[in-house]
Amino acid sequence: xxxxxxxxxxxxxxxxxxxxxxxxxxxxxxxxxxxxxxxxxxxxxxxxxxxxxxxxxxxxxxxxxxxxxxxxxxxxxxxxxxxxxxxxxxxxxxxxxxxxxxxxxxxxxxxxxxxxxxxxxxxxxxxxxxxxxxxxxxxxxxxxxxxxxxxxxxxxxxxxxxxxxxxxxxxxxxxxxxxxxxxxxxxxxxxxxxxxxxxxxxxxxxxxxxxxxxxxxxxxxxxxxxxxxx
Amino acid sequence: xxxxxxxxxxxxxxxxxxxxxxxxxxxxxxxxxxxxxxxxxxxxxxxxxxxxxxxxxxxxxxxxxxxxxxxxxxxxxxxxxxxxxxxxxxxxxxxxxxxxxxxxxxxxxxxxxxxxxxxxxxxxxxxxxxxxxxxxxxxxxxxxxxxxxxxxxxxxxxxxxxxxxxxxxxxxxxxxxxxxxxxxxxxxxxxxxxxxxxxxxxxxxxxxxxxxxxxxxxxxxxxxxxxxxxxxxxxxxxxxxxxxxxxxxxxxxxxxxxxxxxxxxxxxxxxxxxxxxxxxxxxxxxxxxxxxxxxxxxxxxxxxxxxxxxxxxxxxxxxxxxxxxxxxxxxxxxxxxxxxxxxxxxxxxxxxxxxxxxxxxx
Numbered sequence: 025x026x027x028x029x030x031x032x033x034x035x036x037x038x039x040x041x042x043x044x045x046x047x048x049x050x051x052x053x054x055x056x057x058x059x060x061x062x063x064x065x066x067x068x069x070x071x072x073x074x075x076x077x078x079x080x081x082x083x084x085x086x087x088x089x090x091x092x093x094x095x096x097x098x099x100x101x102x103x104x105x106x107x108x109x110x111x112x113x114x115x116x117x118x119x120x121x122x123x124x125x126x127x128x129x130x131x132x133x134x135x136x137x138x139x140x141x142x143x144x145x146x147x148x149x150x151x152x153x154x155x156x157x158x159x160x161x162x163x164x165x166x167x168x169x170x171x172x173x174x175x176x177x178x179x180x181x182x183x184x185x186x187x188x189x190x191x192x193x194x195x196x197x198x199x200x201x202x203x204x205x206x207x208x209x210x211x212x213x214x215x216x217x218x219x220x221x222x223x224x225x226x227x228x229x230x231x232x233x234x235x236x237x238x239x240x241x242x243x244x245x246x247x248x249x250x251x252x253x254x
Numbered sequence: 255x256x257x258x259x260x261x262x263x264x265x266x267x268x269x270x271x272x273x274x275x276x277x278x279x280x281x282x283x284x285x286x287x288x289x290x291x292x293x294x295x296x297x298x299x300x301x302x303x304x305x306x307x308x309x310x311x312x313x314x315x316x317x318x319x320x321x322x323x324x325x326x327x328x329x330x331x332x333x334x335x336x337x338x339x340x341x342x343x344x345x346x347x348x349x350x351x352x353x354x355x356x357x358x359x360x361x362x363x364x365x366x367x368x369x370x371x372x373x374x375x376x377x378x379x380x381x382x383x384x385x386x387x388x389x390x391x392x393x394x395x396x397x398x399x400x401x402x403x404x405x406x407x408x409x410x411x412x413x414x415x416x417x418x419x420x421x422x423x424x425x426x427x428x429x430x431x432x433x434x435x436x437x438x439x440x441x442x443x444x445x446x447x448x449x450x451x452x453x454x455x456x457x458x459x460x461x462x463x464x465x466x467x468x469x470x471x472x473x474x475x476x477x478x479x480x481x482x483x484x485x486x487x488x489x490x491x492x493x494x495x496x497x498x499x500x501x502x503x504x505x506x507x508x509x510x511x512x513x514x515x516x517x518x519x520x521x522x523x524x525x526x527x528x529x530x531x532x533x534x535x536x537x538x539x540x541x542x543x544x545x546x547x548x549x550x551x552x553x554x555x556x557x558x559x560x561x562x563x564x565x566x567x568x569x570x571x572x573x574x575x576x577x578x579x580x581x582x583x584x585x586x587x588x589x590x591x592x593x594x595x596x597x598x599x600x601x602x603x604x605x606x607x608x609x610x611x612x613x614x615x616x
Contacts, residue, residue: 152326153298153333154353154402168343252343
């Protein structure tokens with residue numbers, strides 16, 4: 025009863041792969057955008073901020089549709105990726121990772137931005153007077169001090185990615201073994217007669233995953249806070 | 255040698271500062287809001303002046319005309335901030351070597367071991383900044399700035415967040431730096447006691463303008479009369495030498511050009527230099543040599559000038575030998591005694607505090 029079937033293991037592995045790929049690929053951009061929003065002012069900053077936050081407020085299906093239009097095989101970005109790099113996202117697990125990354129991005133940026141804003145900027149000035157270039161100040165002072173926010177943001181986005189449904193099913197469909205992540209599989213089982221048992225088992229896995237992610241987040245955040253001297 | 259000639263406009267505040275000084279410790283003095291921090295920030299490269307030049311030890315750091323603006327990390331200006339600003343995620347040792355590691359090995363003249371011993375940091379190396387006391391933090395901050403191998407050291411009110419005992423401790427450390435490492439220090443403060451104890455030359459700022467600069471005695475006397483430095487309690491500085499100690503009464507006699515001053519025992523050897531600060535309110539005047547009074551110090555003096563102001567008190571500038579004293583008396587006393595320039599009289603000094611080694615009240 026407690027053992028997972030090969031099918032369930034496959035679904036779980038795919039979900040984790042999609043969620044991990046999405047946070048790993050989006051983290052550098054999120055740090056960049058968060059730093060930019062926290063520290064720079066430029067014309068159009070409010071608009072930029074709004075665009076970053078759009079996935080948080082738009083129906084996920086709309087985001088998925090937008091991704092389909094832009095990153096589909098004939099879409100303006102998708103066709104270029106295909107021609108230049110041979111990368112196809114539509115109806116692939118990588119596309120599911122992109123959808124998860126986009127949906128989790130605002131959460132990640134928010135958490136990192138808040139922790140960068142909490143850093144005493146005079147520490148960075150002090151580092152400059154000690155001989156550190158801007159890039160080294162960012163690496164040796166800003167990043168370590170923002171670590172609690174980076175950890176929180178990563179885990180939030182990871183959890184969001186695990187649960188991603190609407191954008192994923194719209195963009196990359198529901199292909200078993202390729203794009204059928206855990207929420208999509210649960211949905212599929214509820215749509216076939218007699219699938220409730222399987223749906224329940226997968227739902228319980230989802231609960232366990234979420235609890236583990238939350239606990240890990242709590243533990244890591246506390247650890248990184250201590251390391252950041254707060 | 256520090257040459258500063260800058261202007262900076264920020265909203266309604268105009269900074270227009272010009273001075274050239276060379277000294278082991280230069281005091282940058284002024285009330286809060288007078289622009290002191292803006293000046294040191296400009297020297298460090300943290301803020302950019304609208305116009306002007308900054309030259310430190312013959313190296314041009316900023317010249318708006320020639321388009322020179324050296325990045326702060328390339329200026330090699332050590333900066334000790336008011337509240338230490340240690341990096342909270344690093345232990346004391348990592349803080350200390352942060353700047354040292356960024357300098358080429360050939361430039362590392364000031365050695366880590368030396369700084370650790372000089373500032374008494376040996377037992378703190380493994381501690382994290384949040385666990386340090388205010389004084390300890392400030393010592394680490396000084397060490398960190400020194401190990402970045404600066405050309406000069408800027409200290410922006412380094413004692414502001416410390417209590418009395420810690421202040422004396424850090425002051426003693428700063429004097430050690432001056433004597434031991436020979437790094438010129440620019441010391442920013444609004445405390446007369448700190449500046450007269452430490453500084454050899456001072457620059458006085460008032461409302462964003464450099465009101466005066468030069469040797470401390472000259473500048474202070476002049477400013478007391480011009481009233482340019484409000485908050486500067488009218489006082490005079492007398493350079494003296496220890497002439498004798500009277501162990502029985504616990505007193506020391508200091509000799510200077512205009513006579514002798516008896517003060518509570520000082521821990522200086524006979525013949526050593528002592529800088530004495532005498533507040534204008536501690537000096538009384540008498541036309542005749544007074545007899546039967548408790549004041550020990552009675553000096554022959556000539557009136558040089560009397561300040562003109564509408565206040566109920568006036569400052570009388572006195573020549574005592576080649577030294578200058580200022581007496582603050584009421585306008586009525588001045589009138590009744592008929593005090594006028596050139597007049598010979600006696601100055602009664604109620605208290606003199608020793609500036610170069612703590613404060614001894616007479």
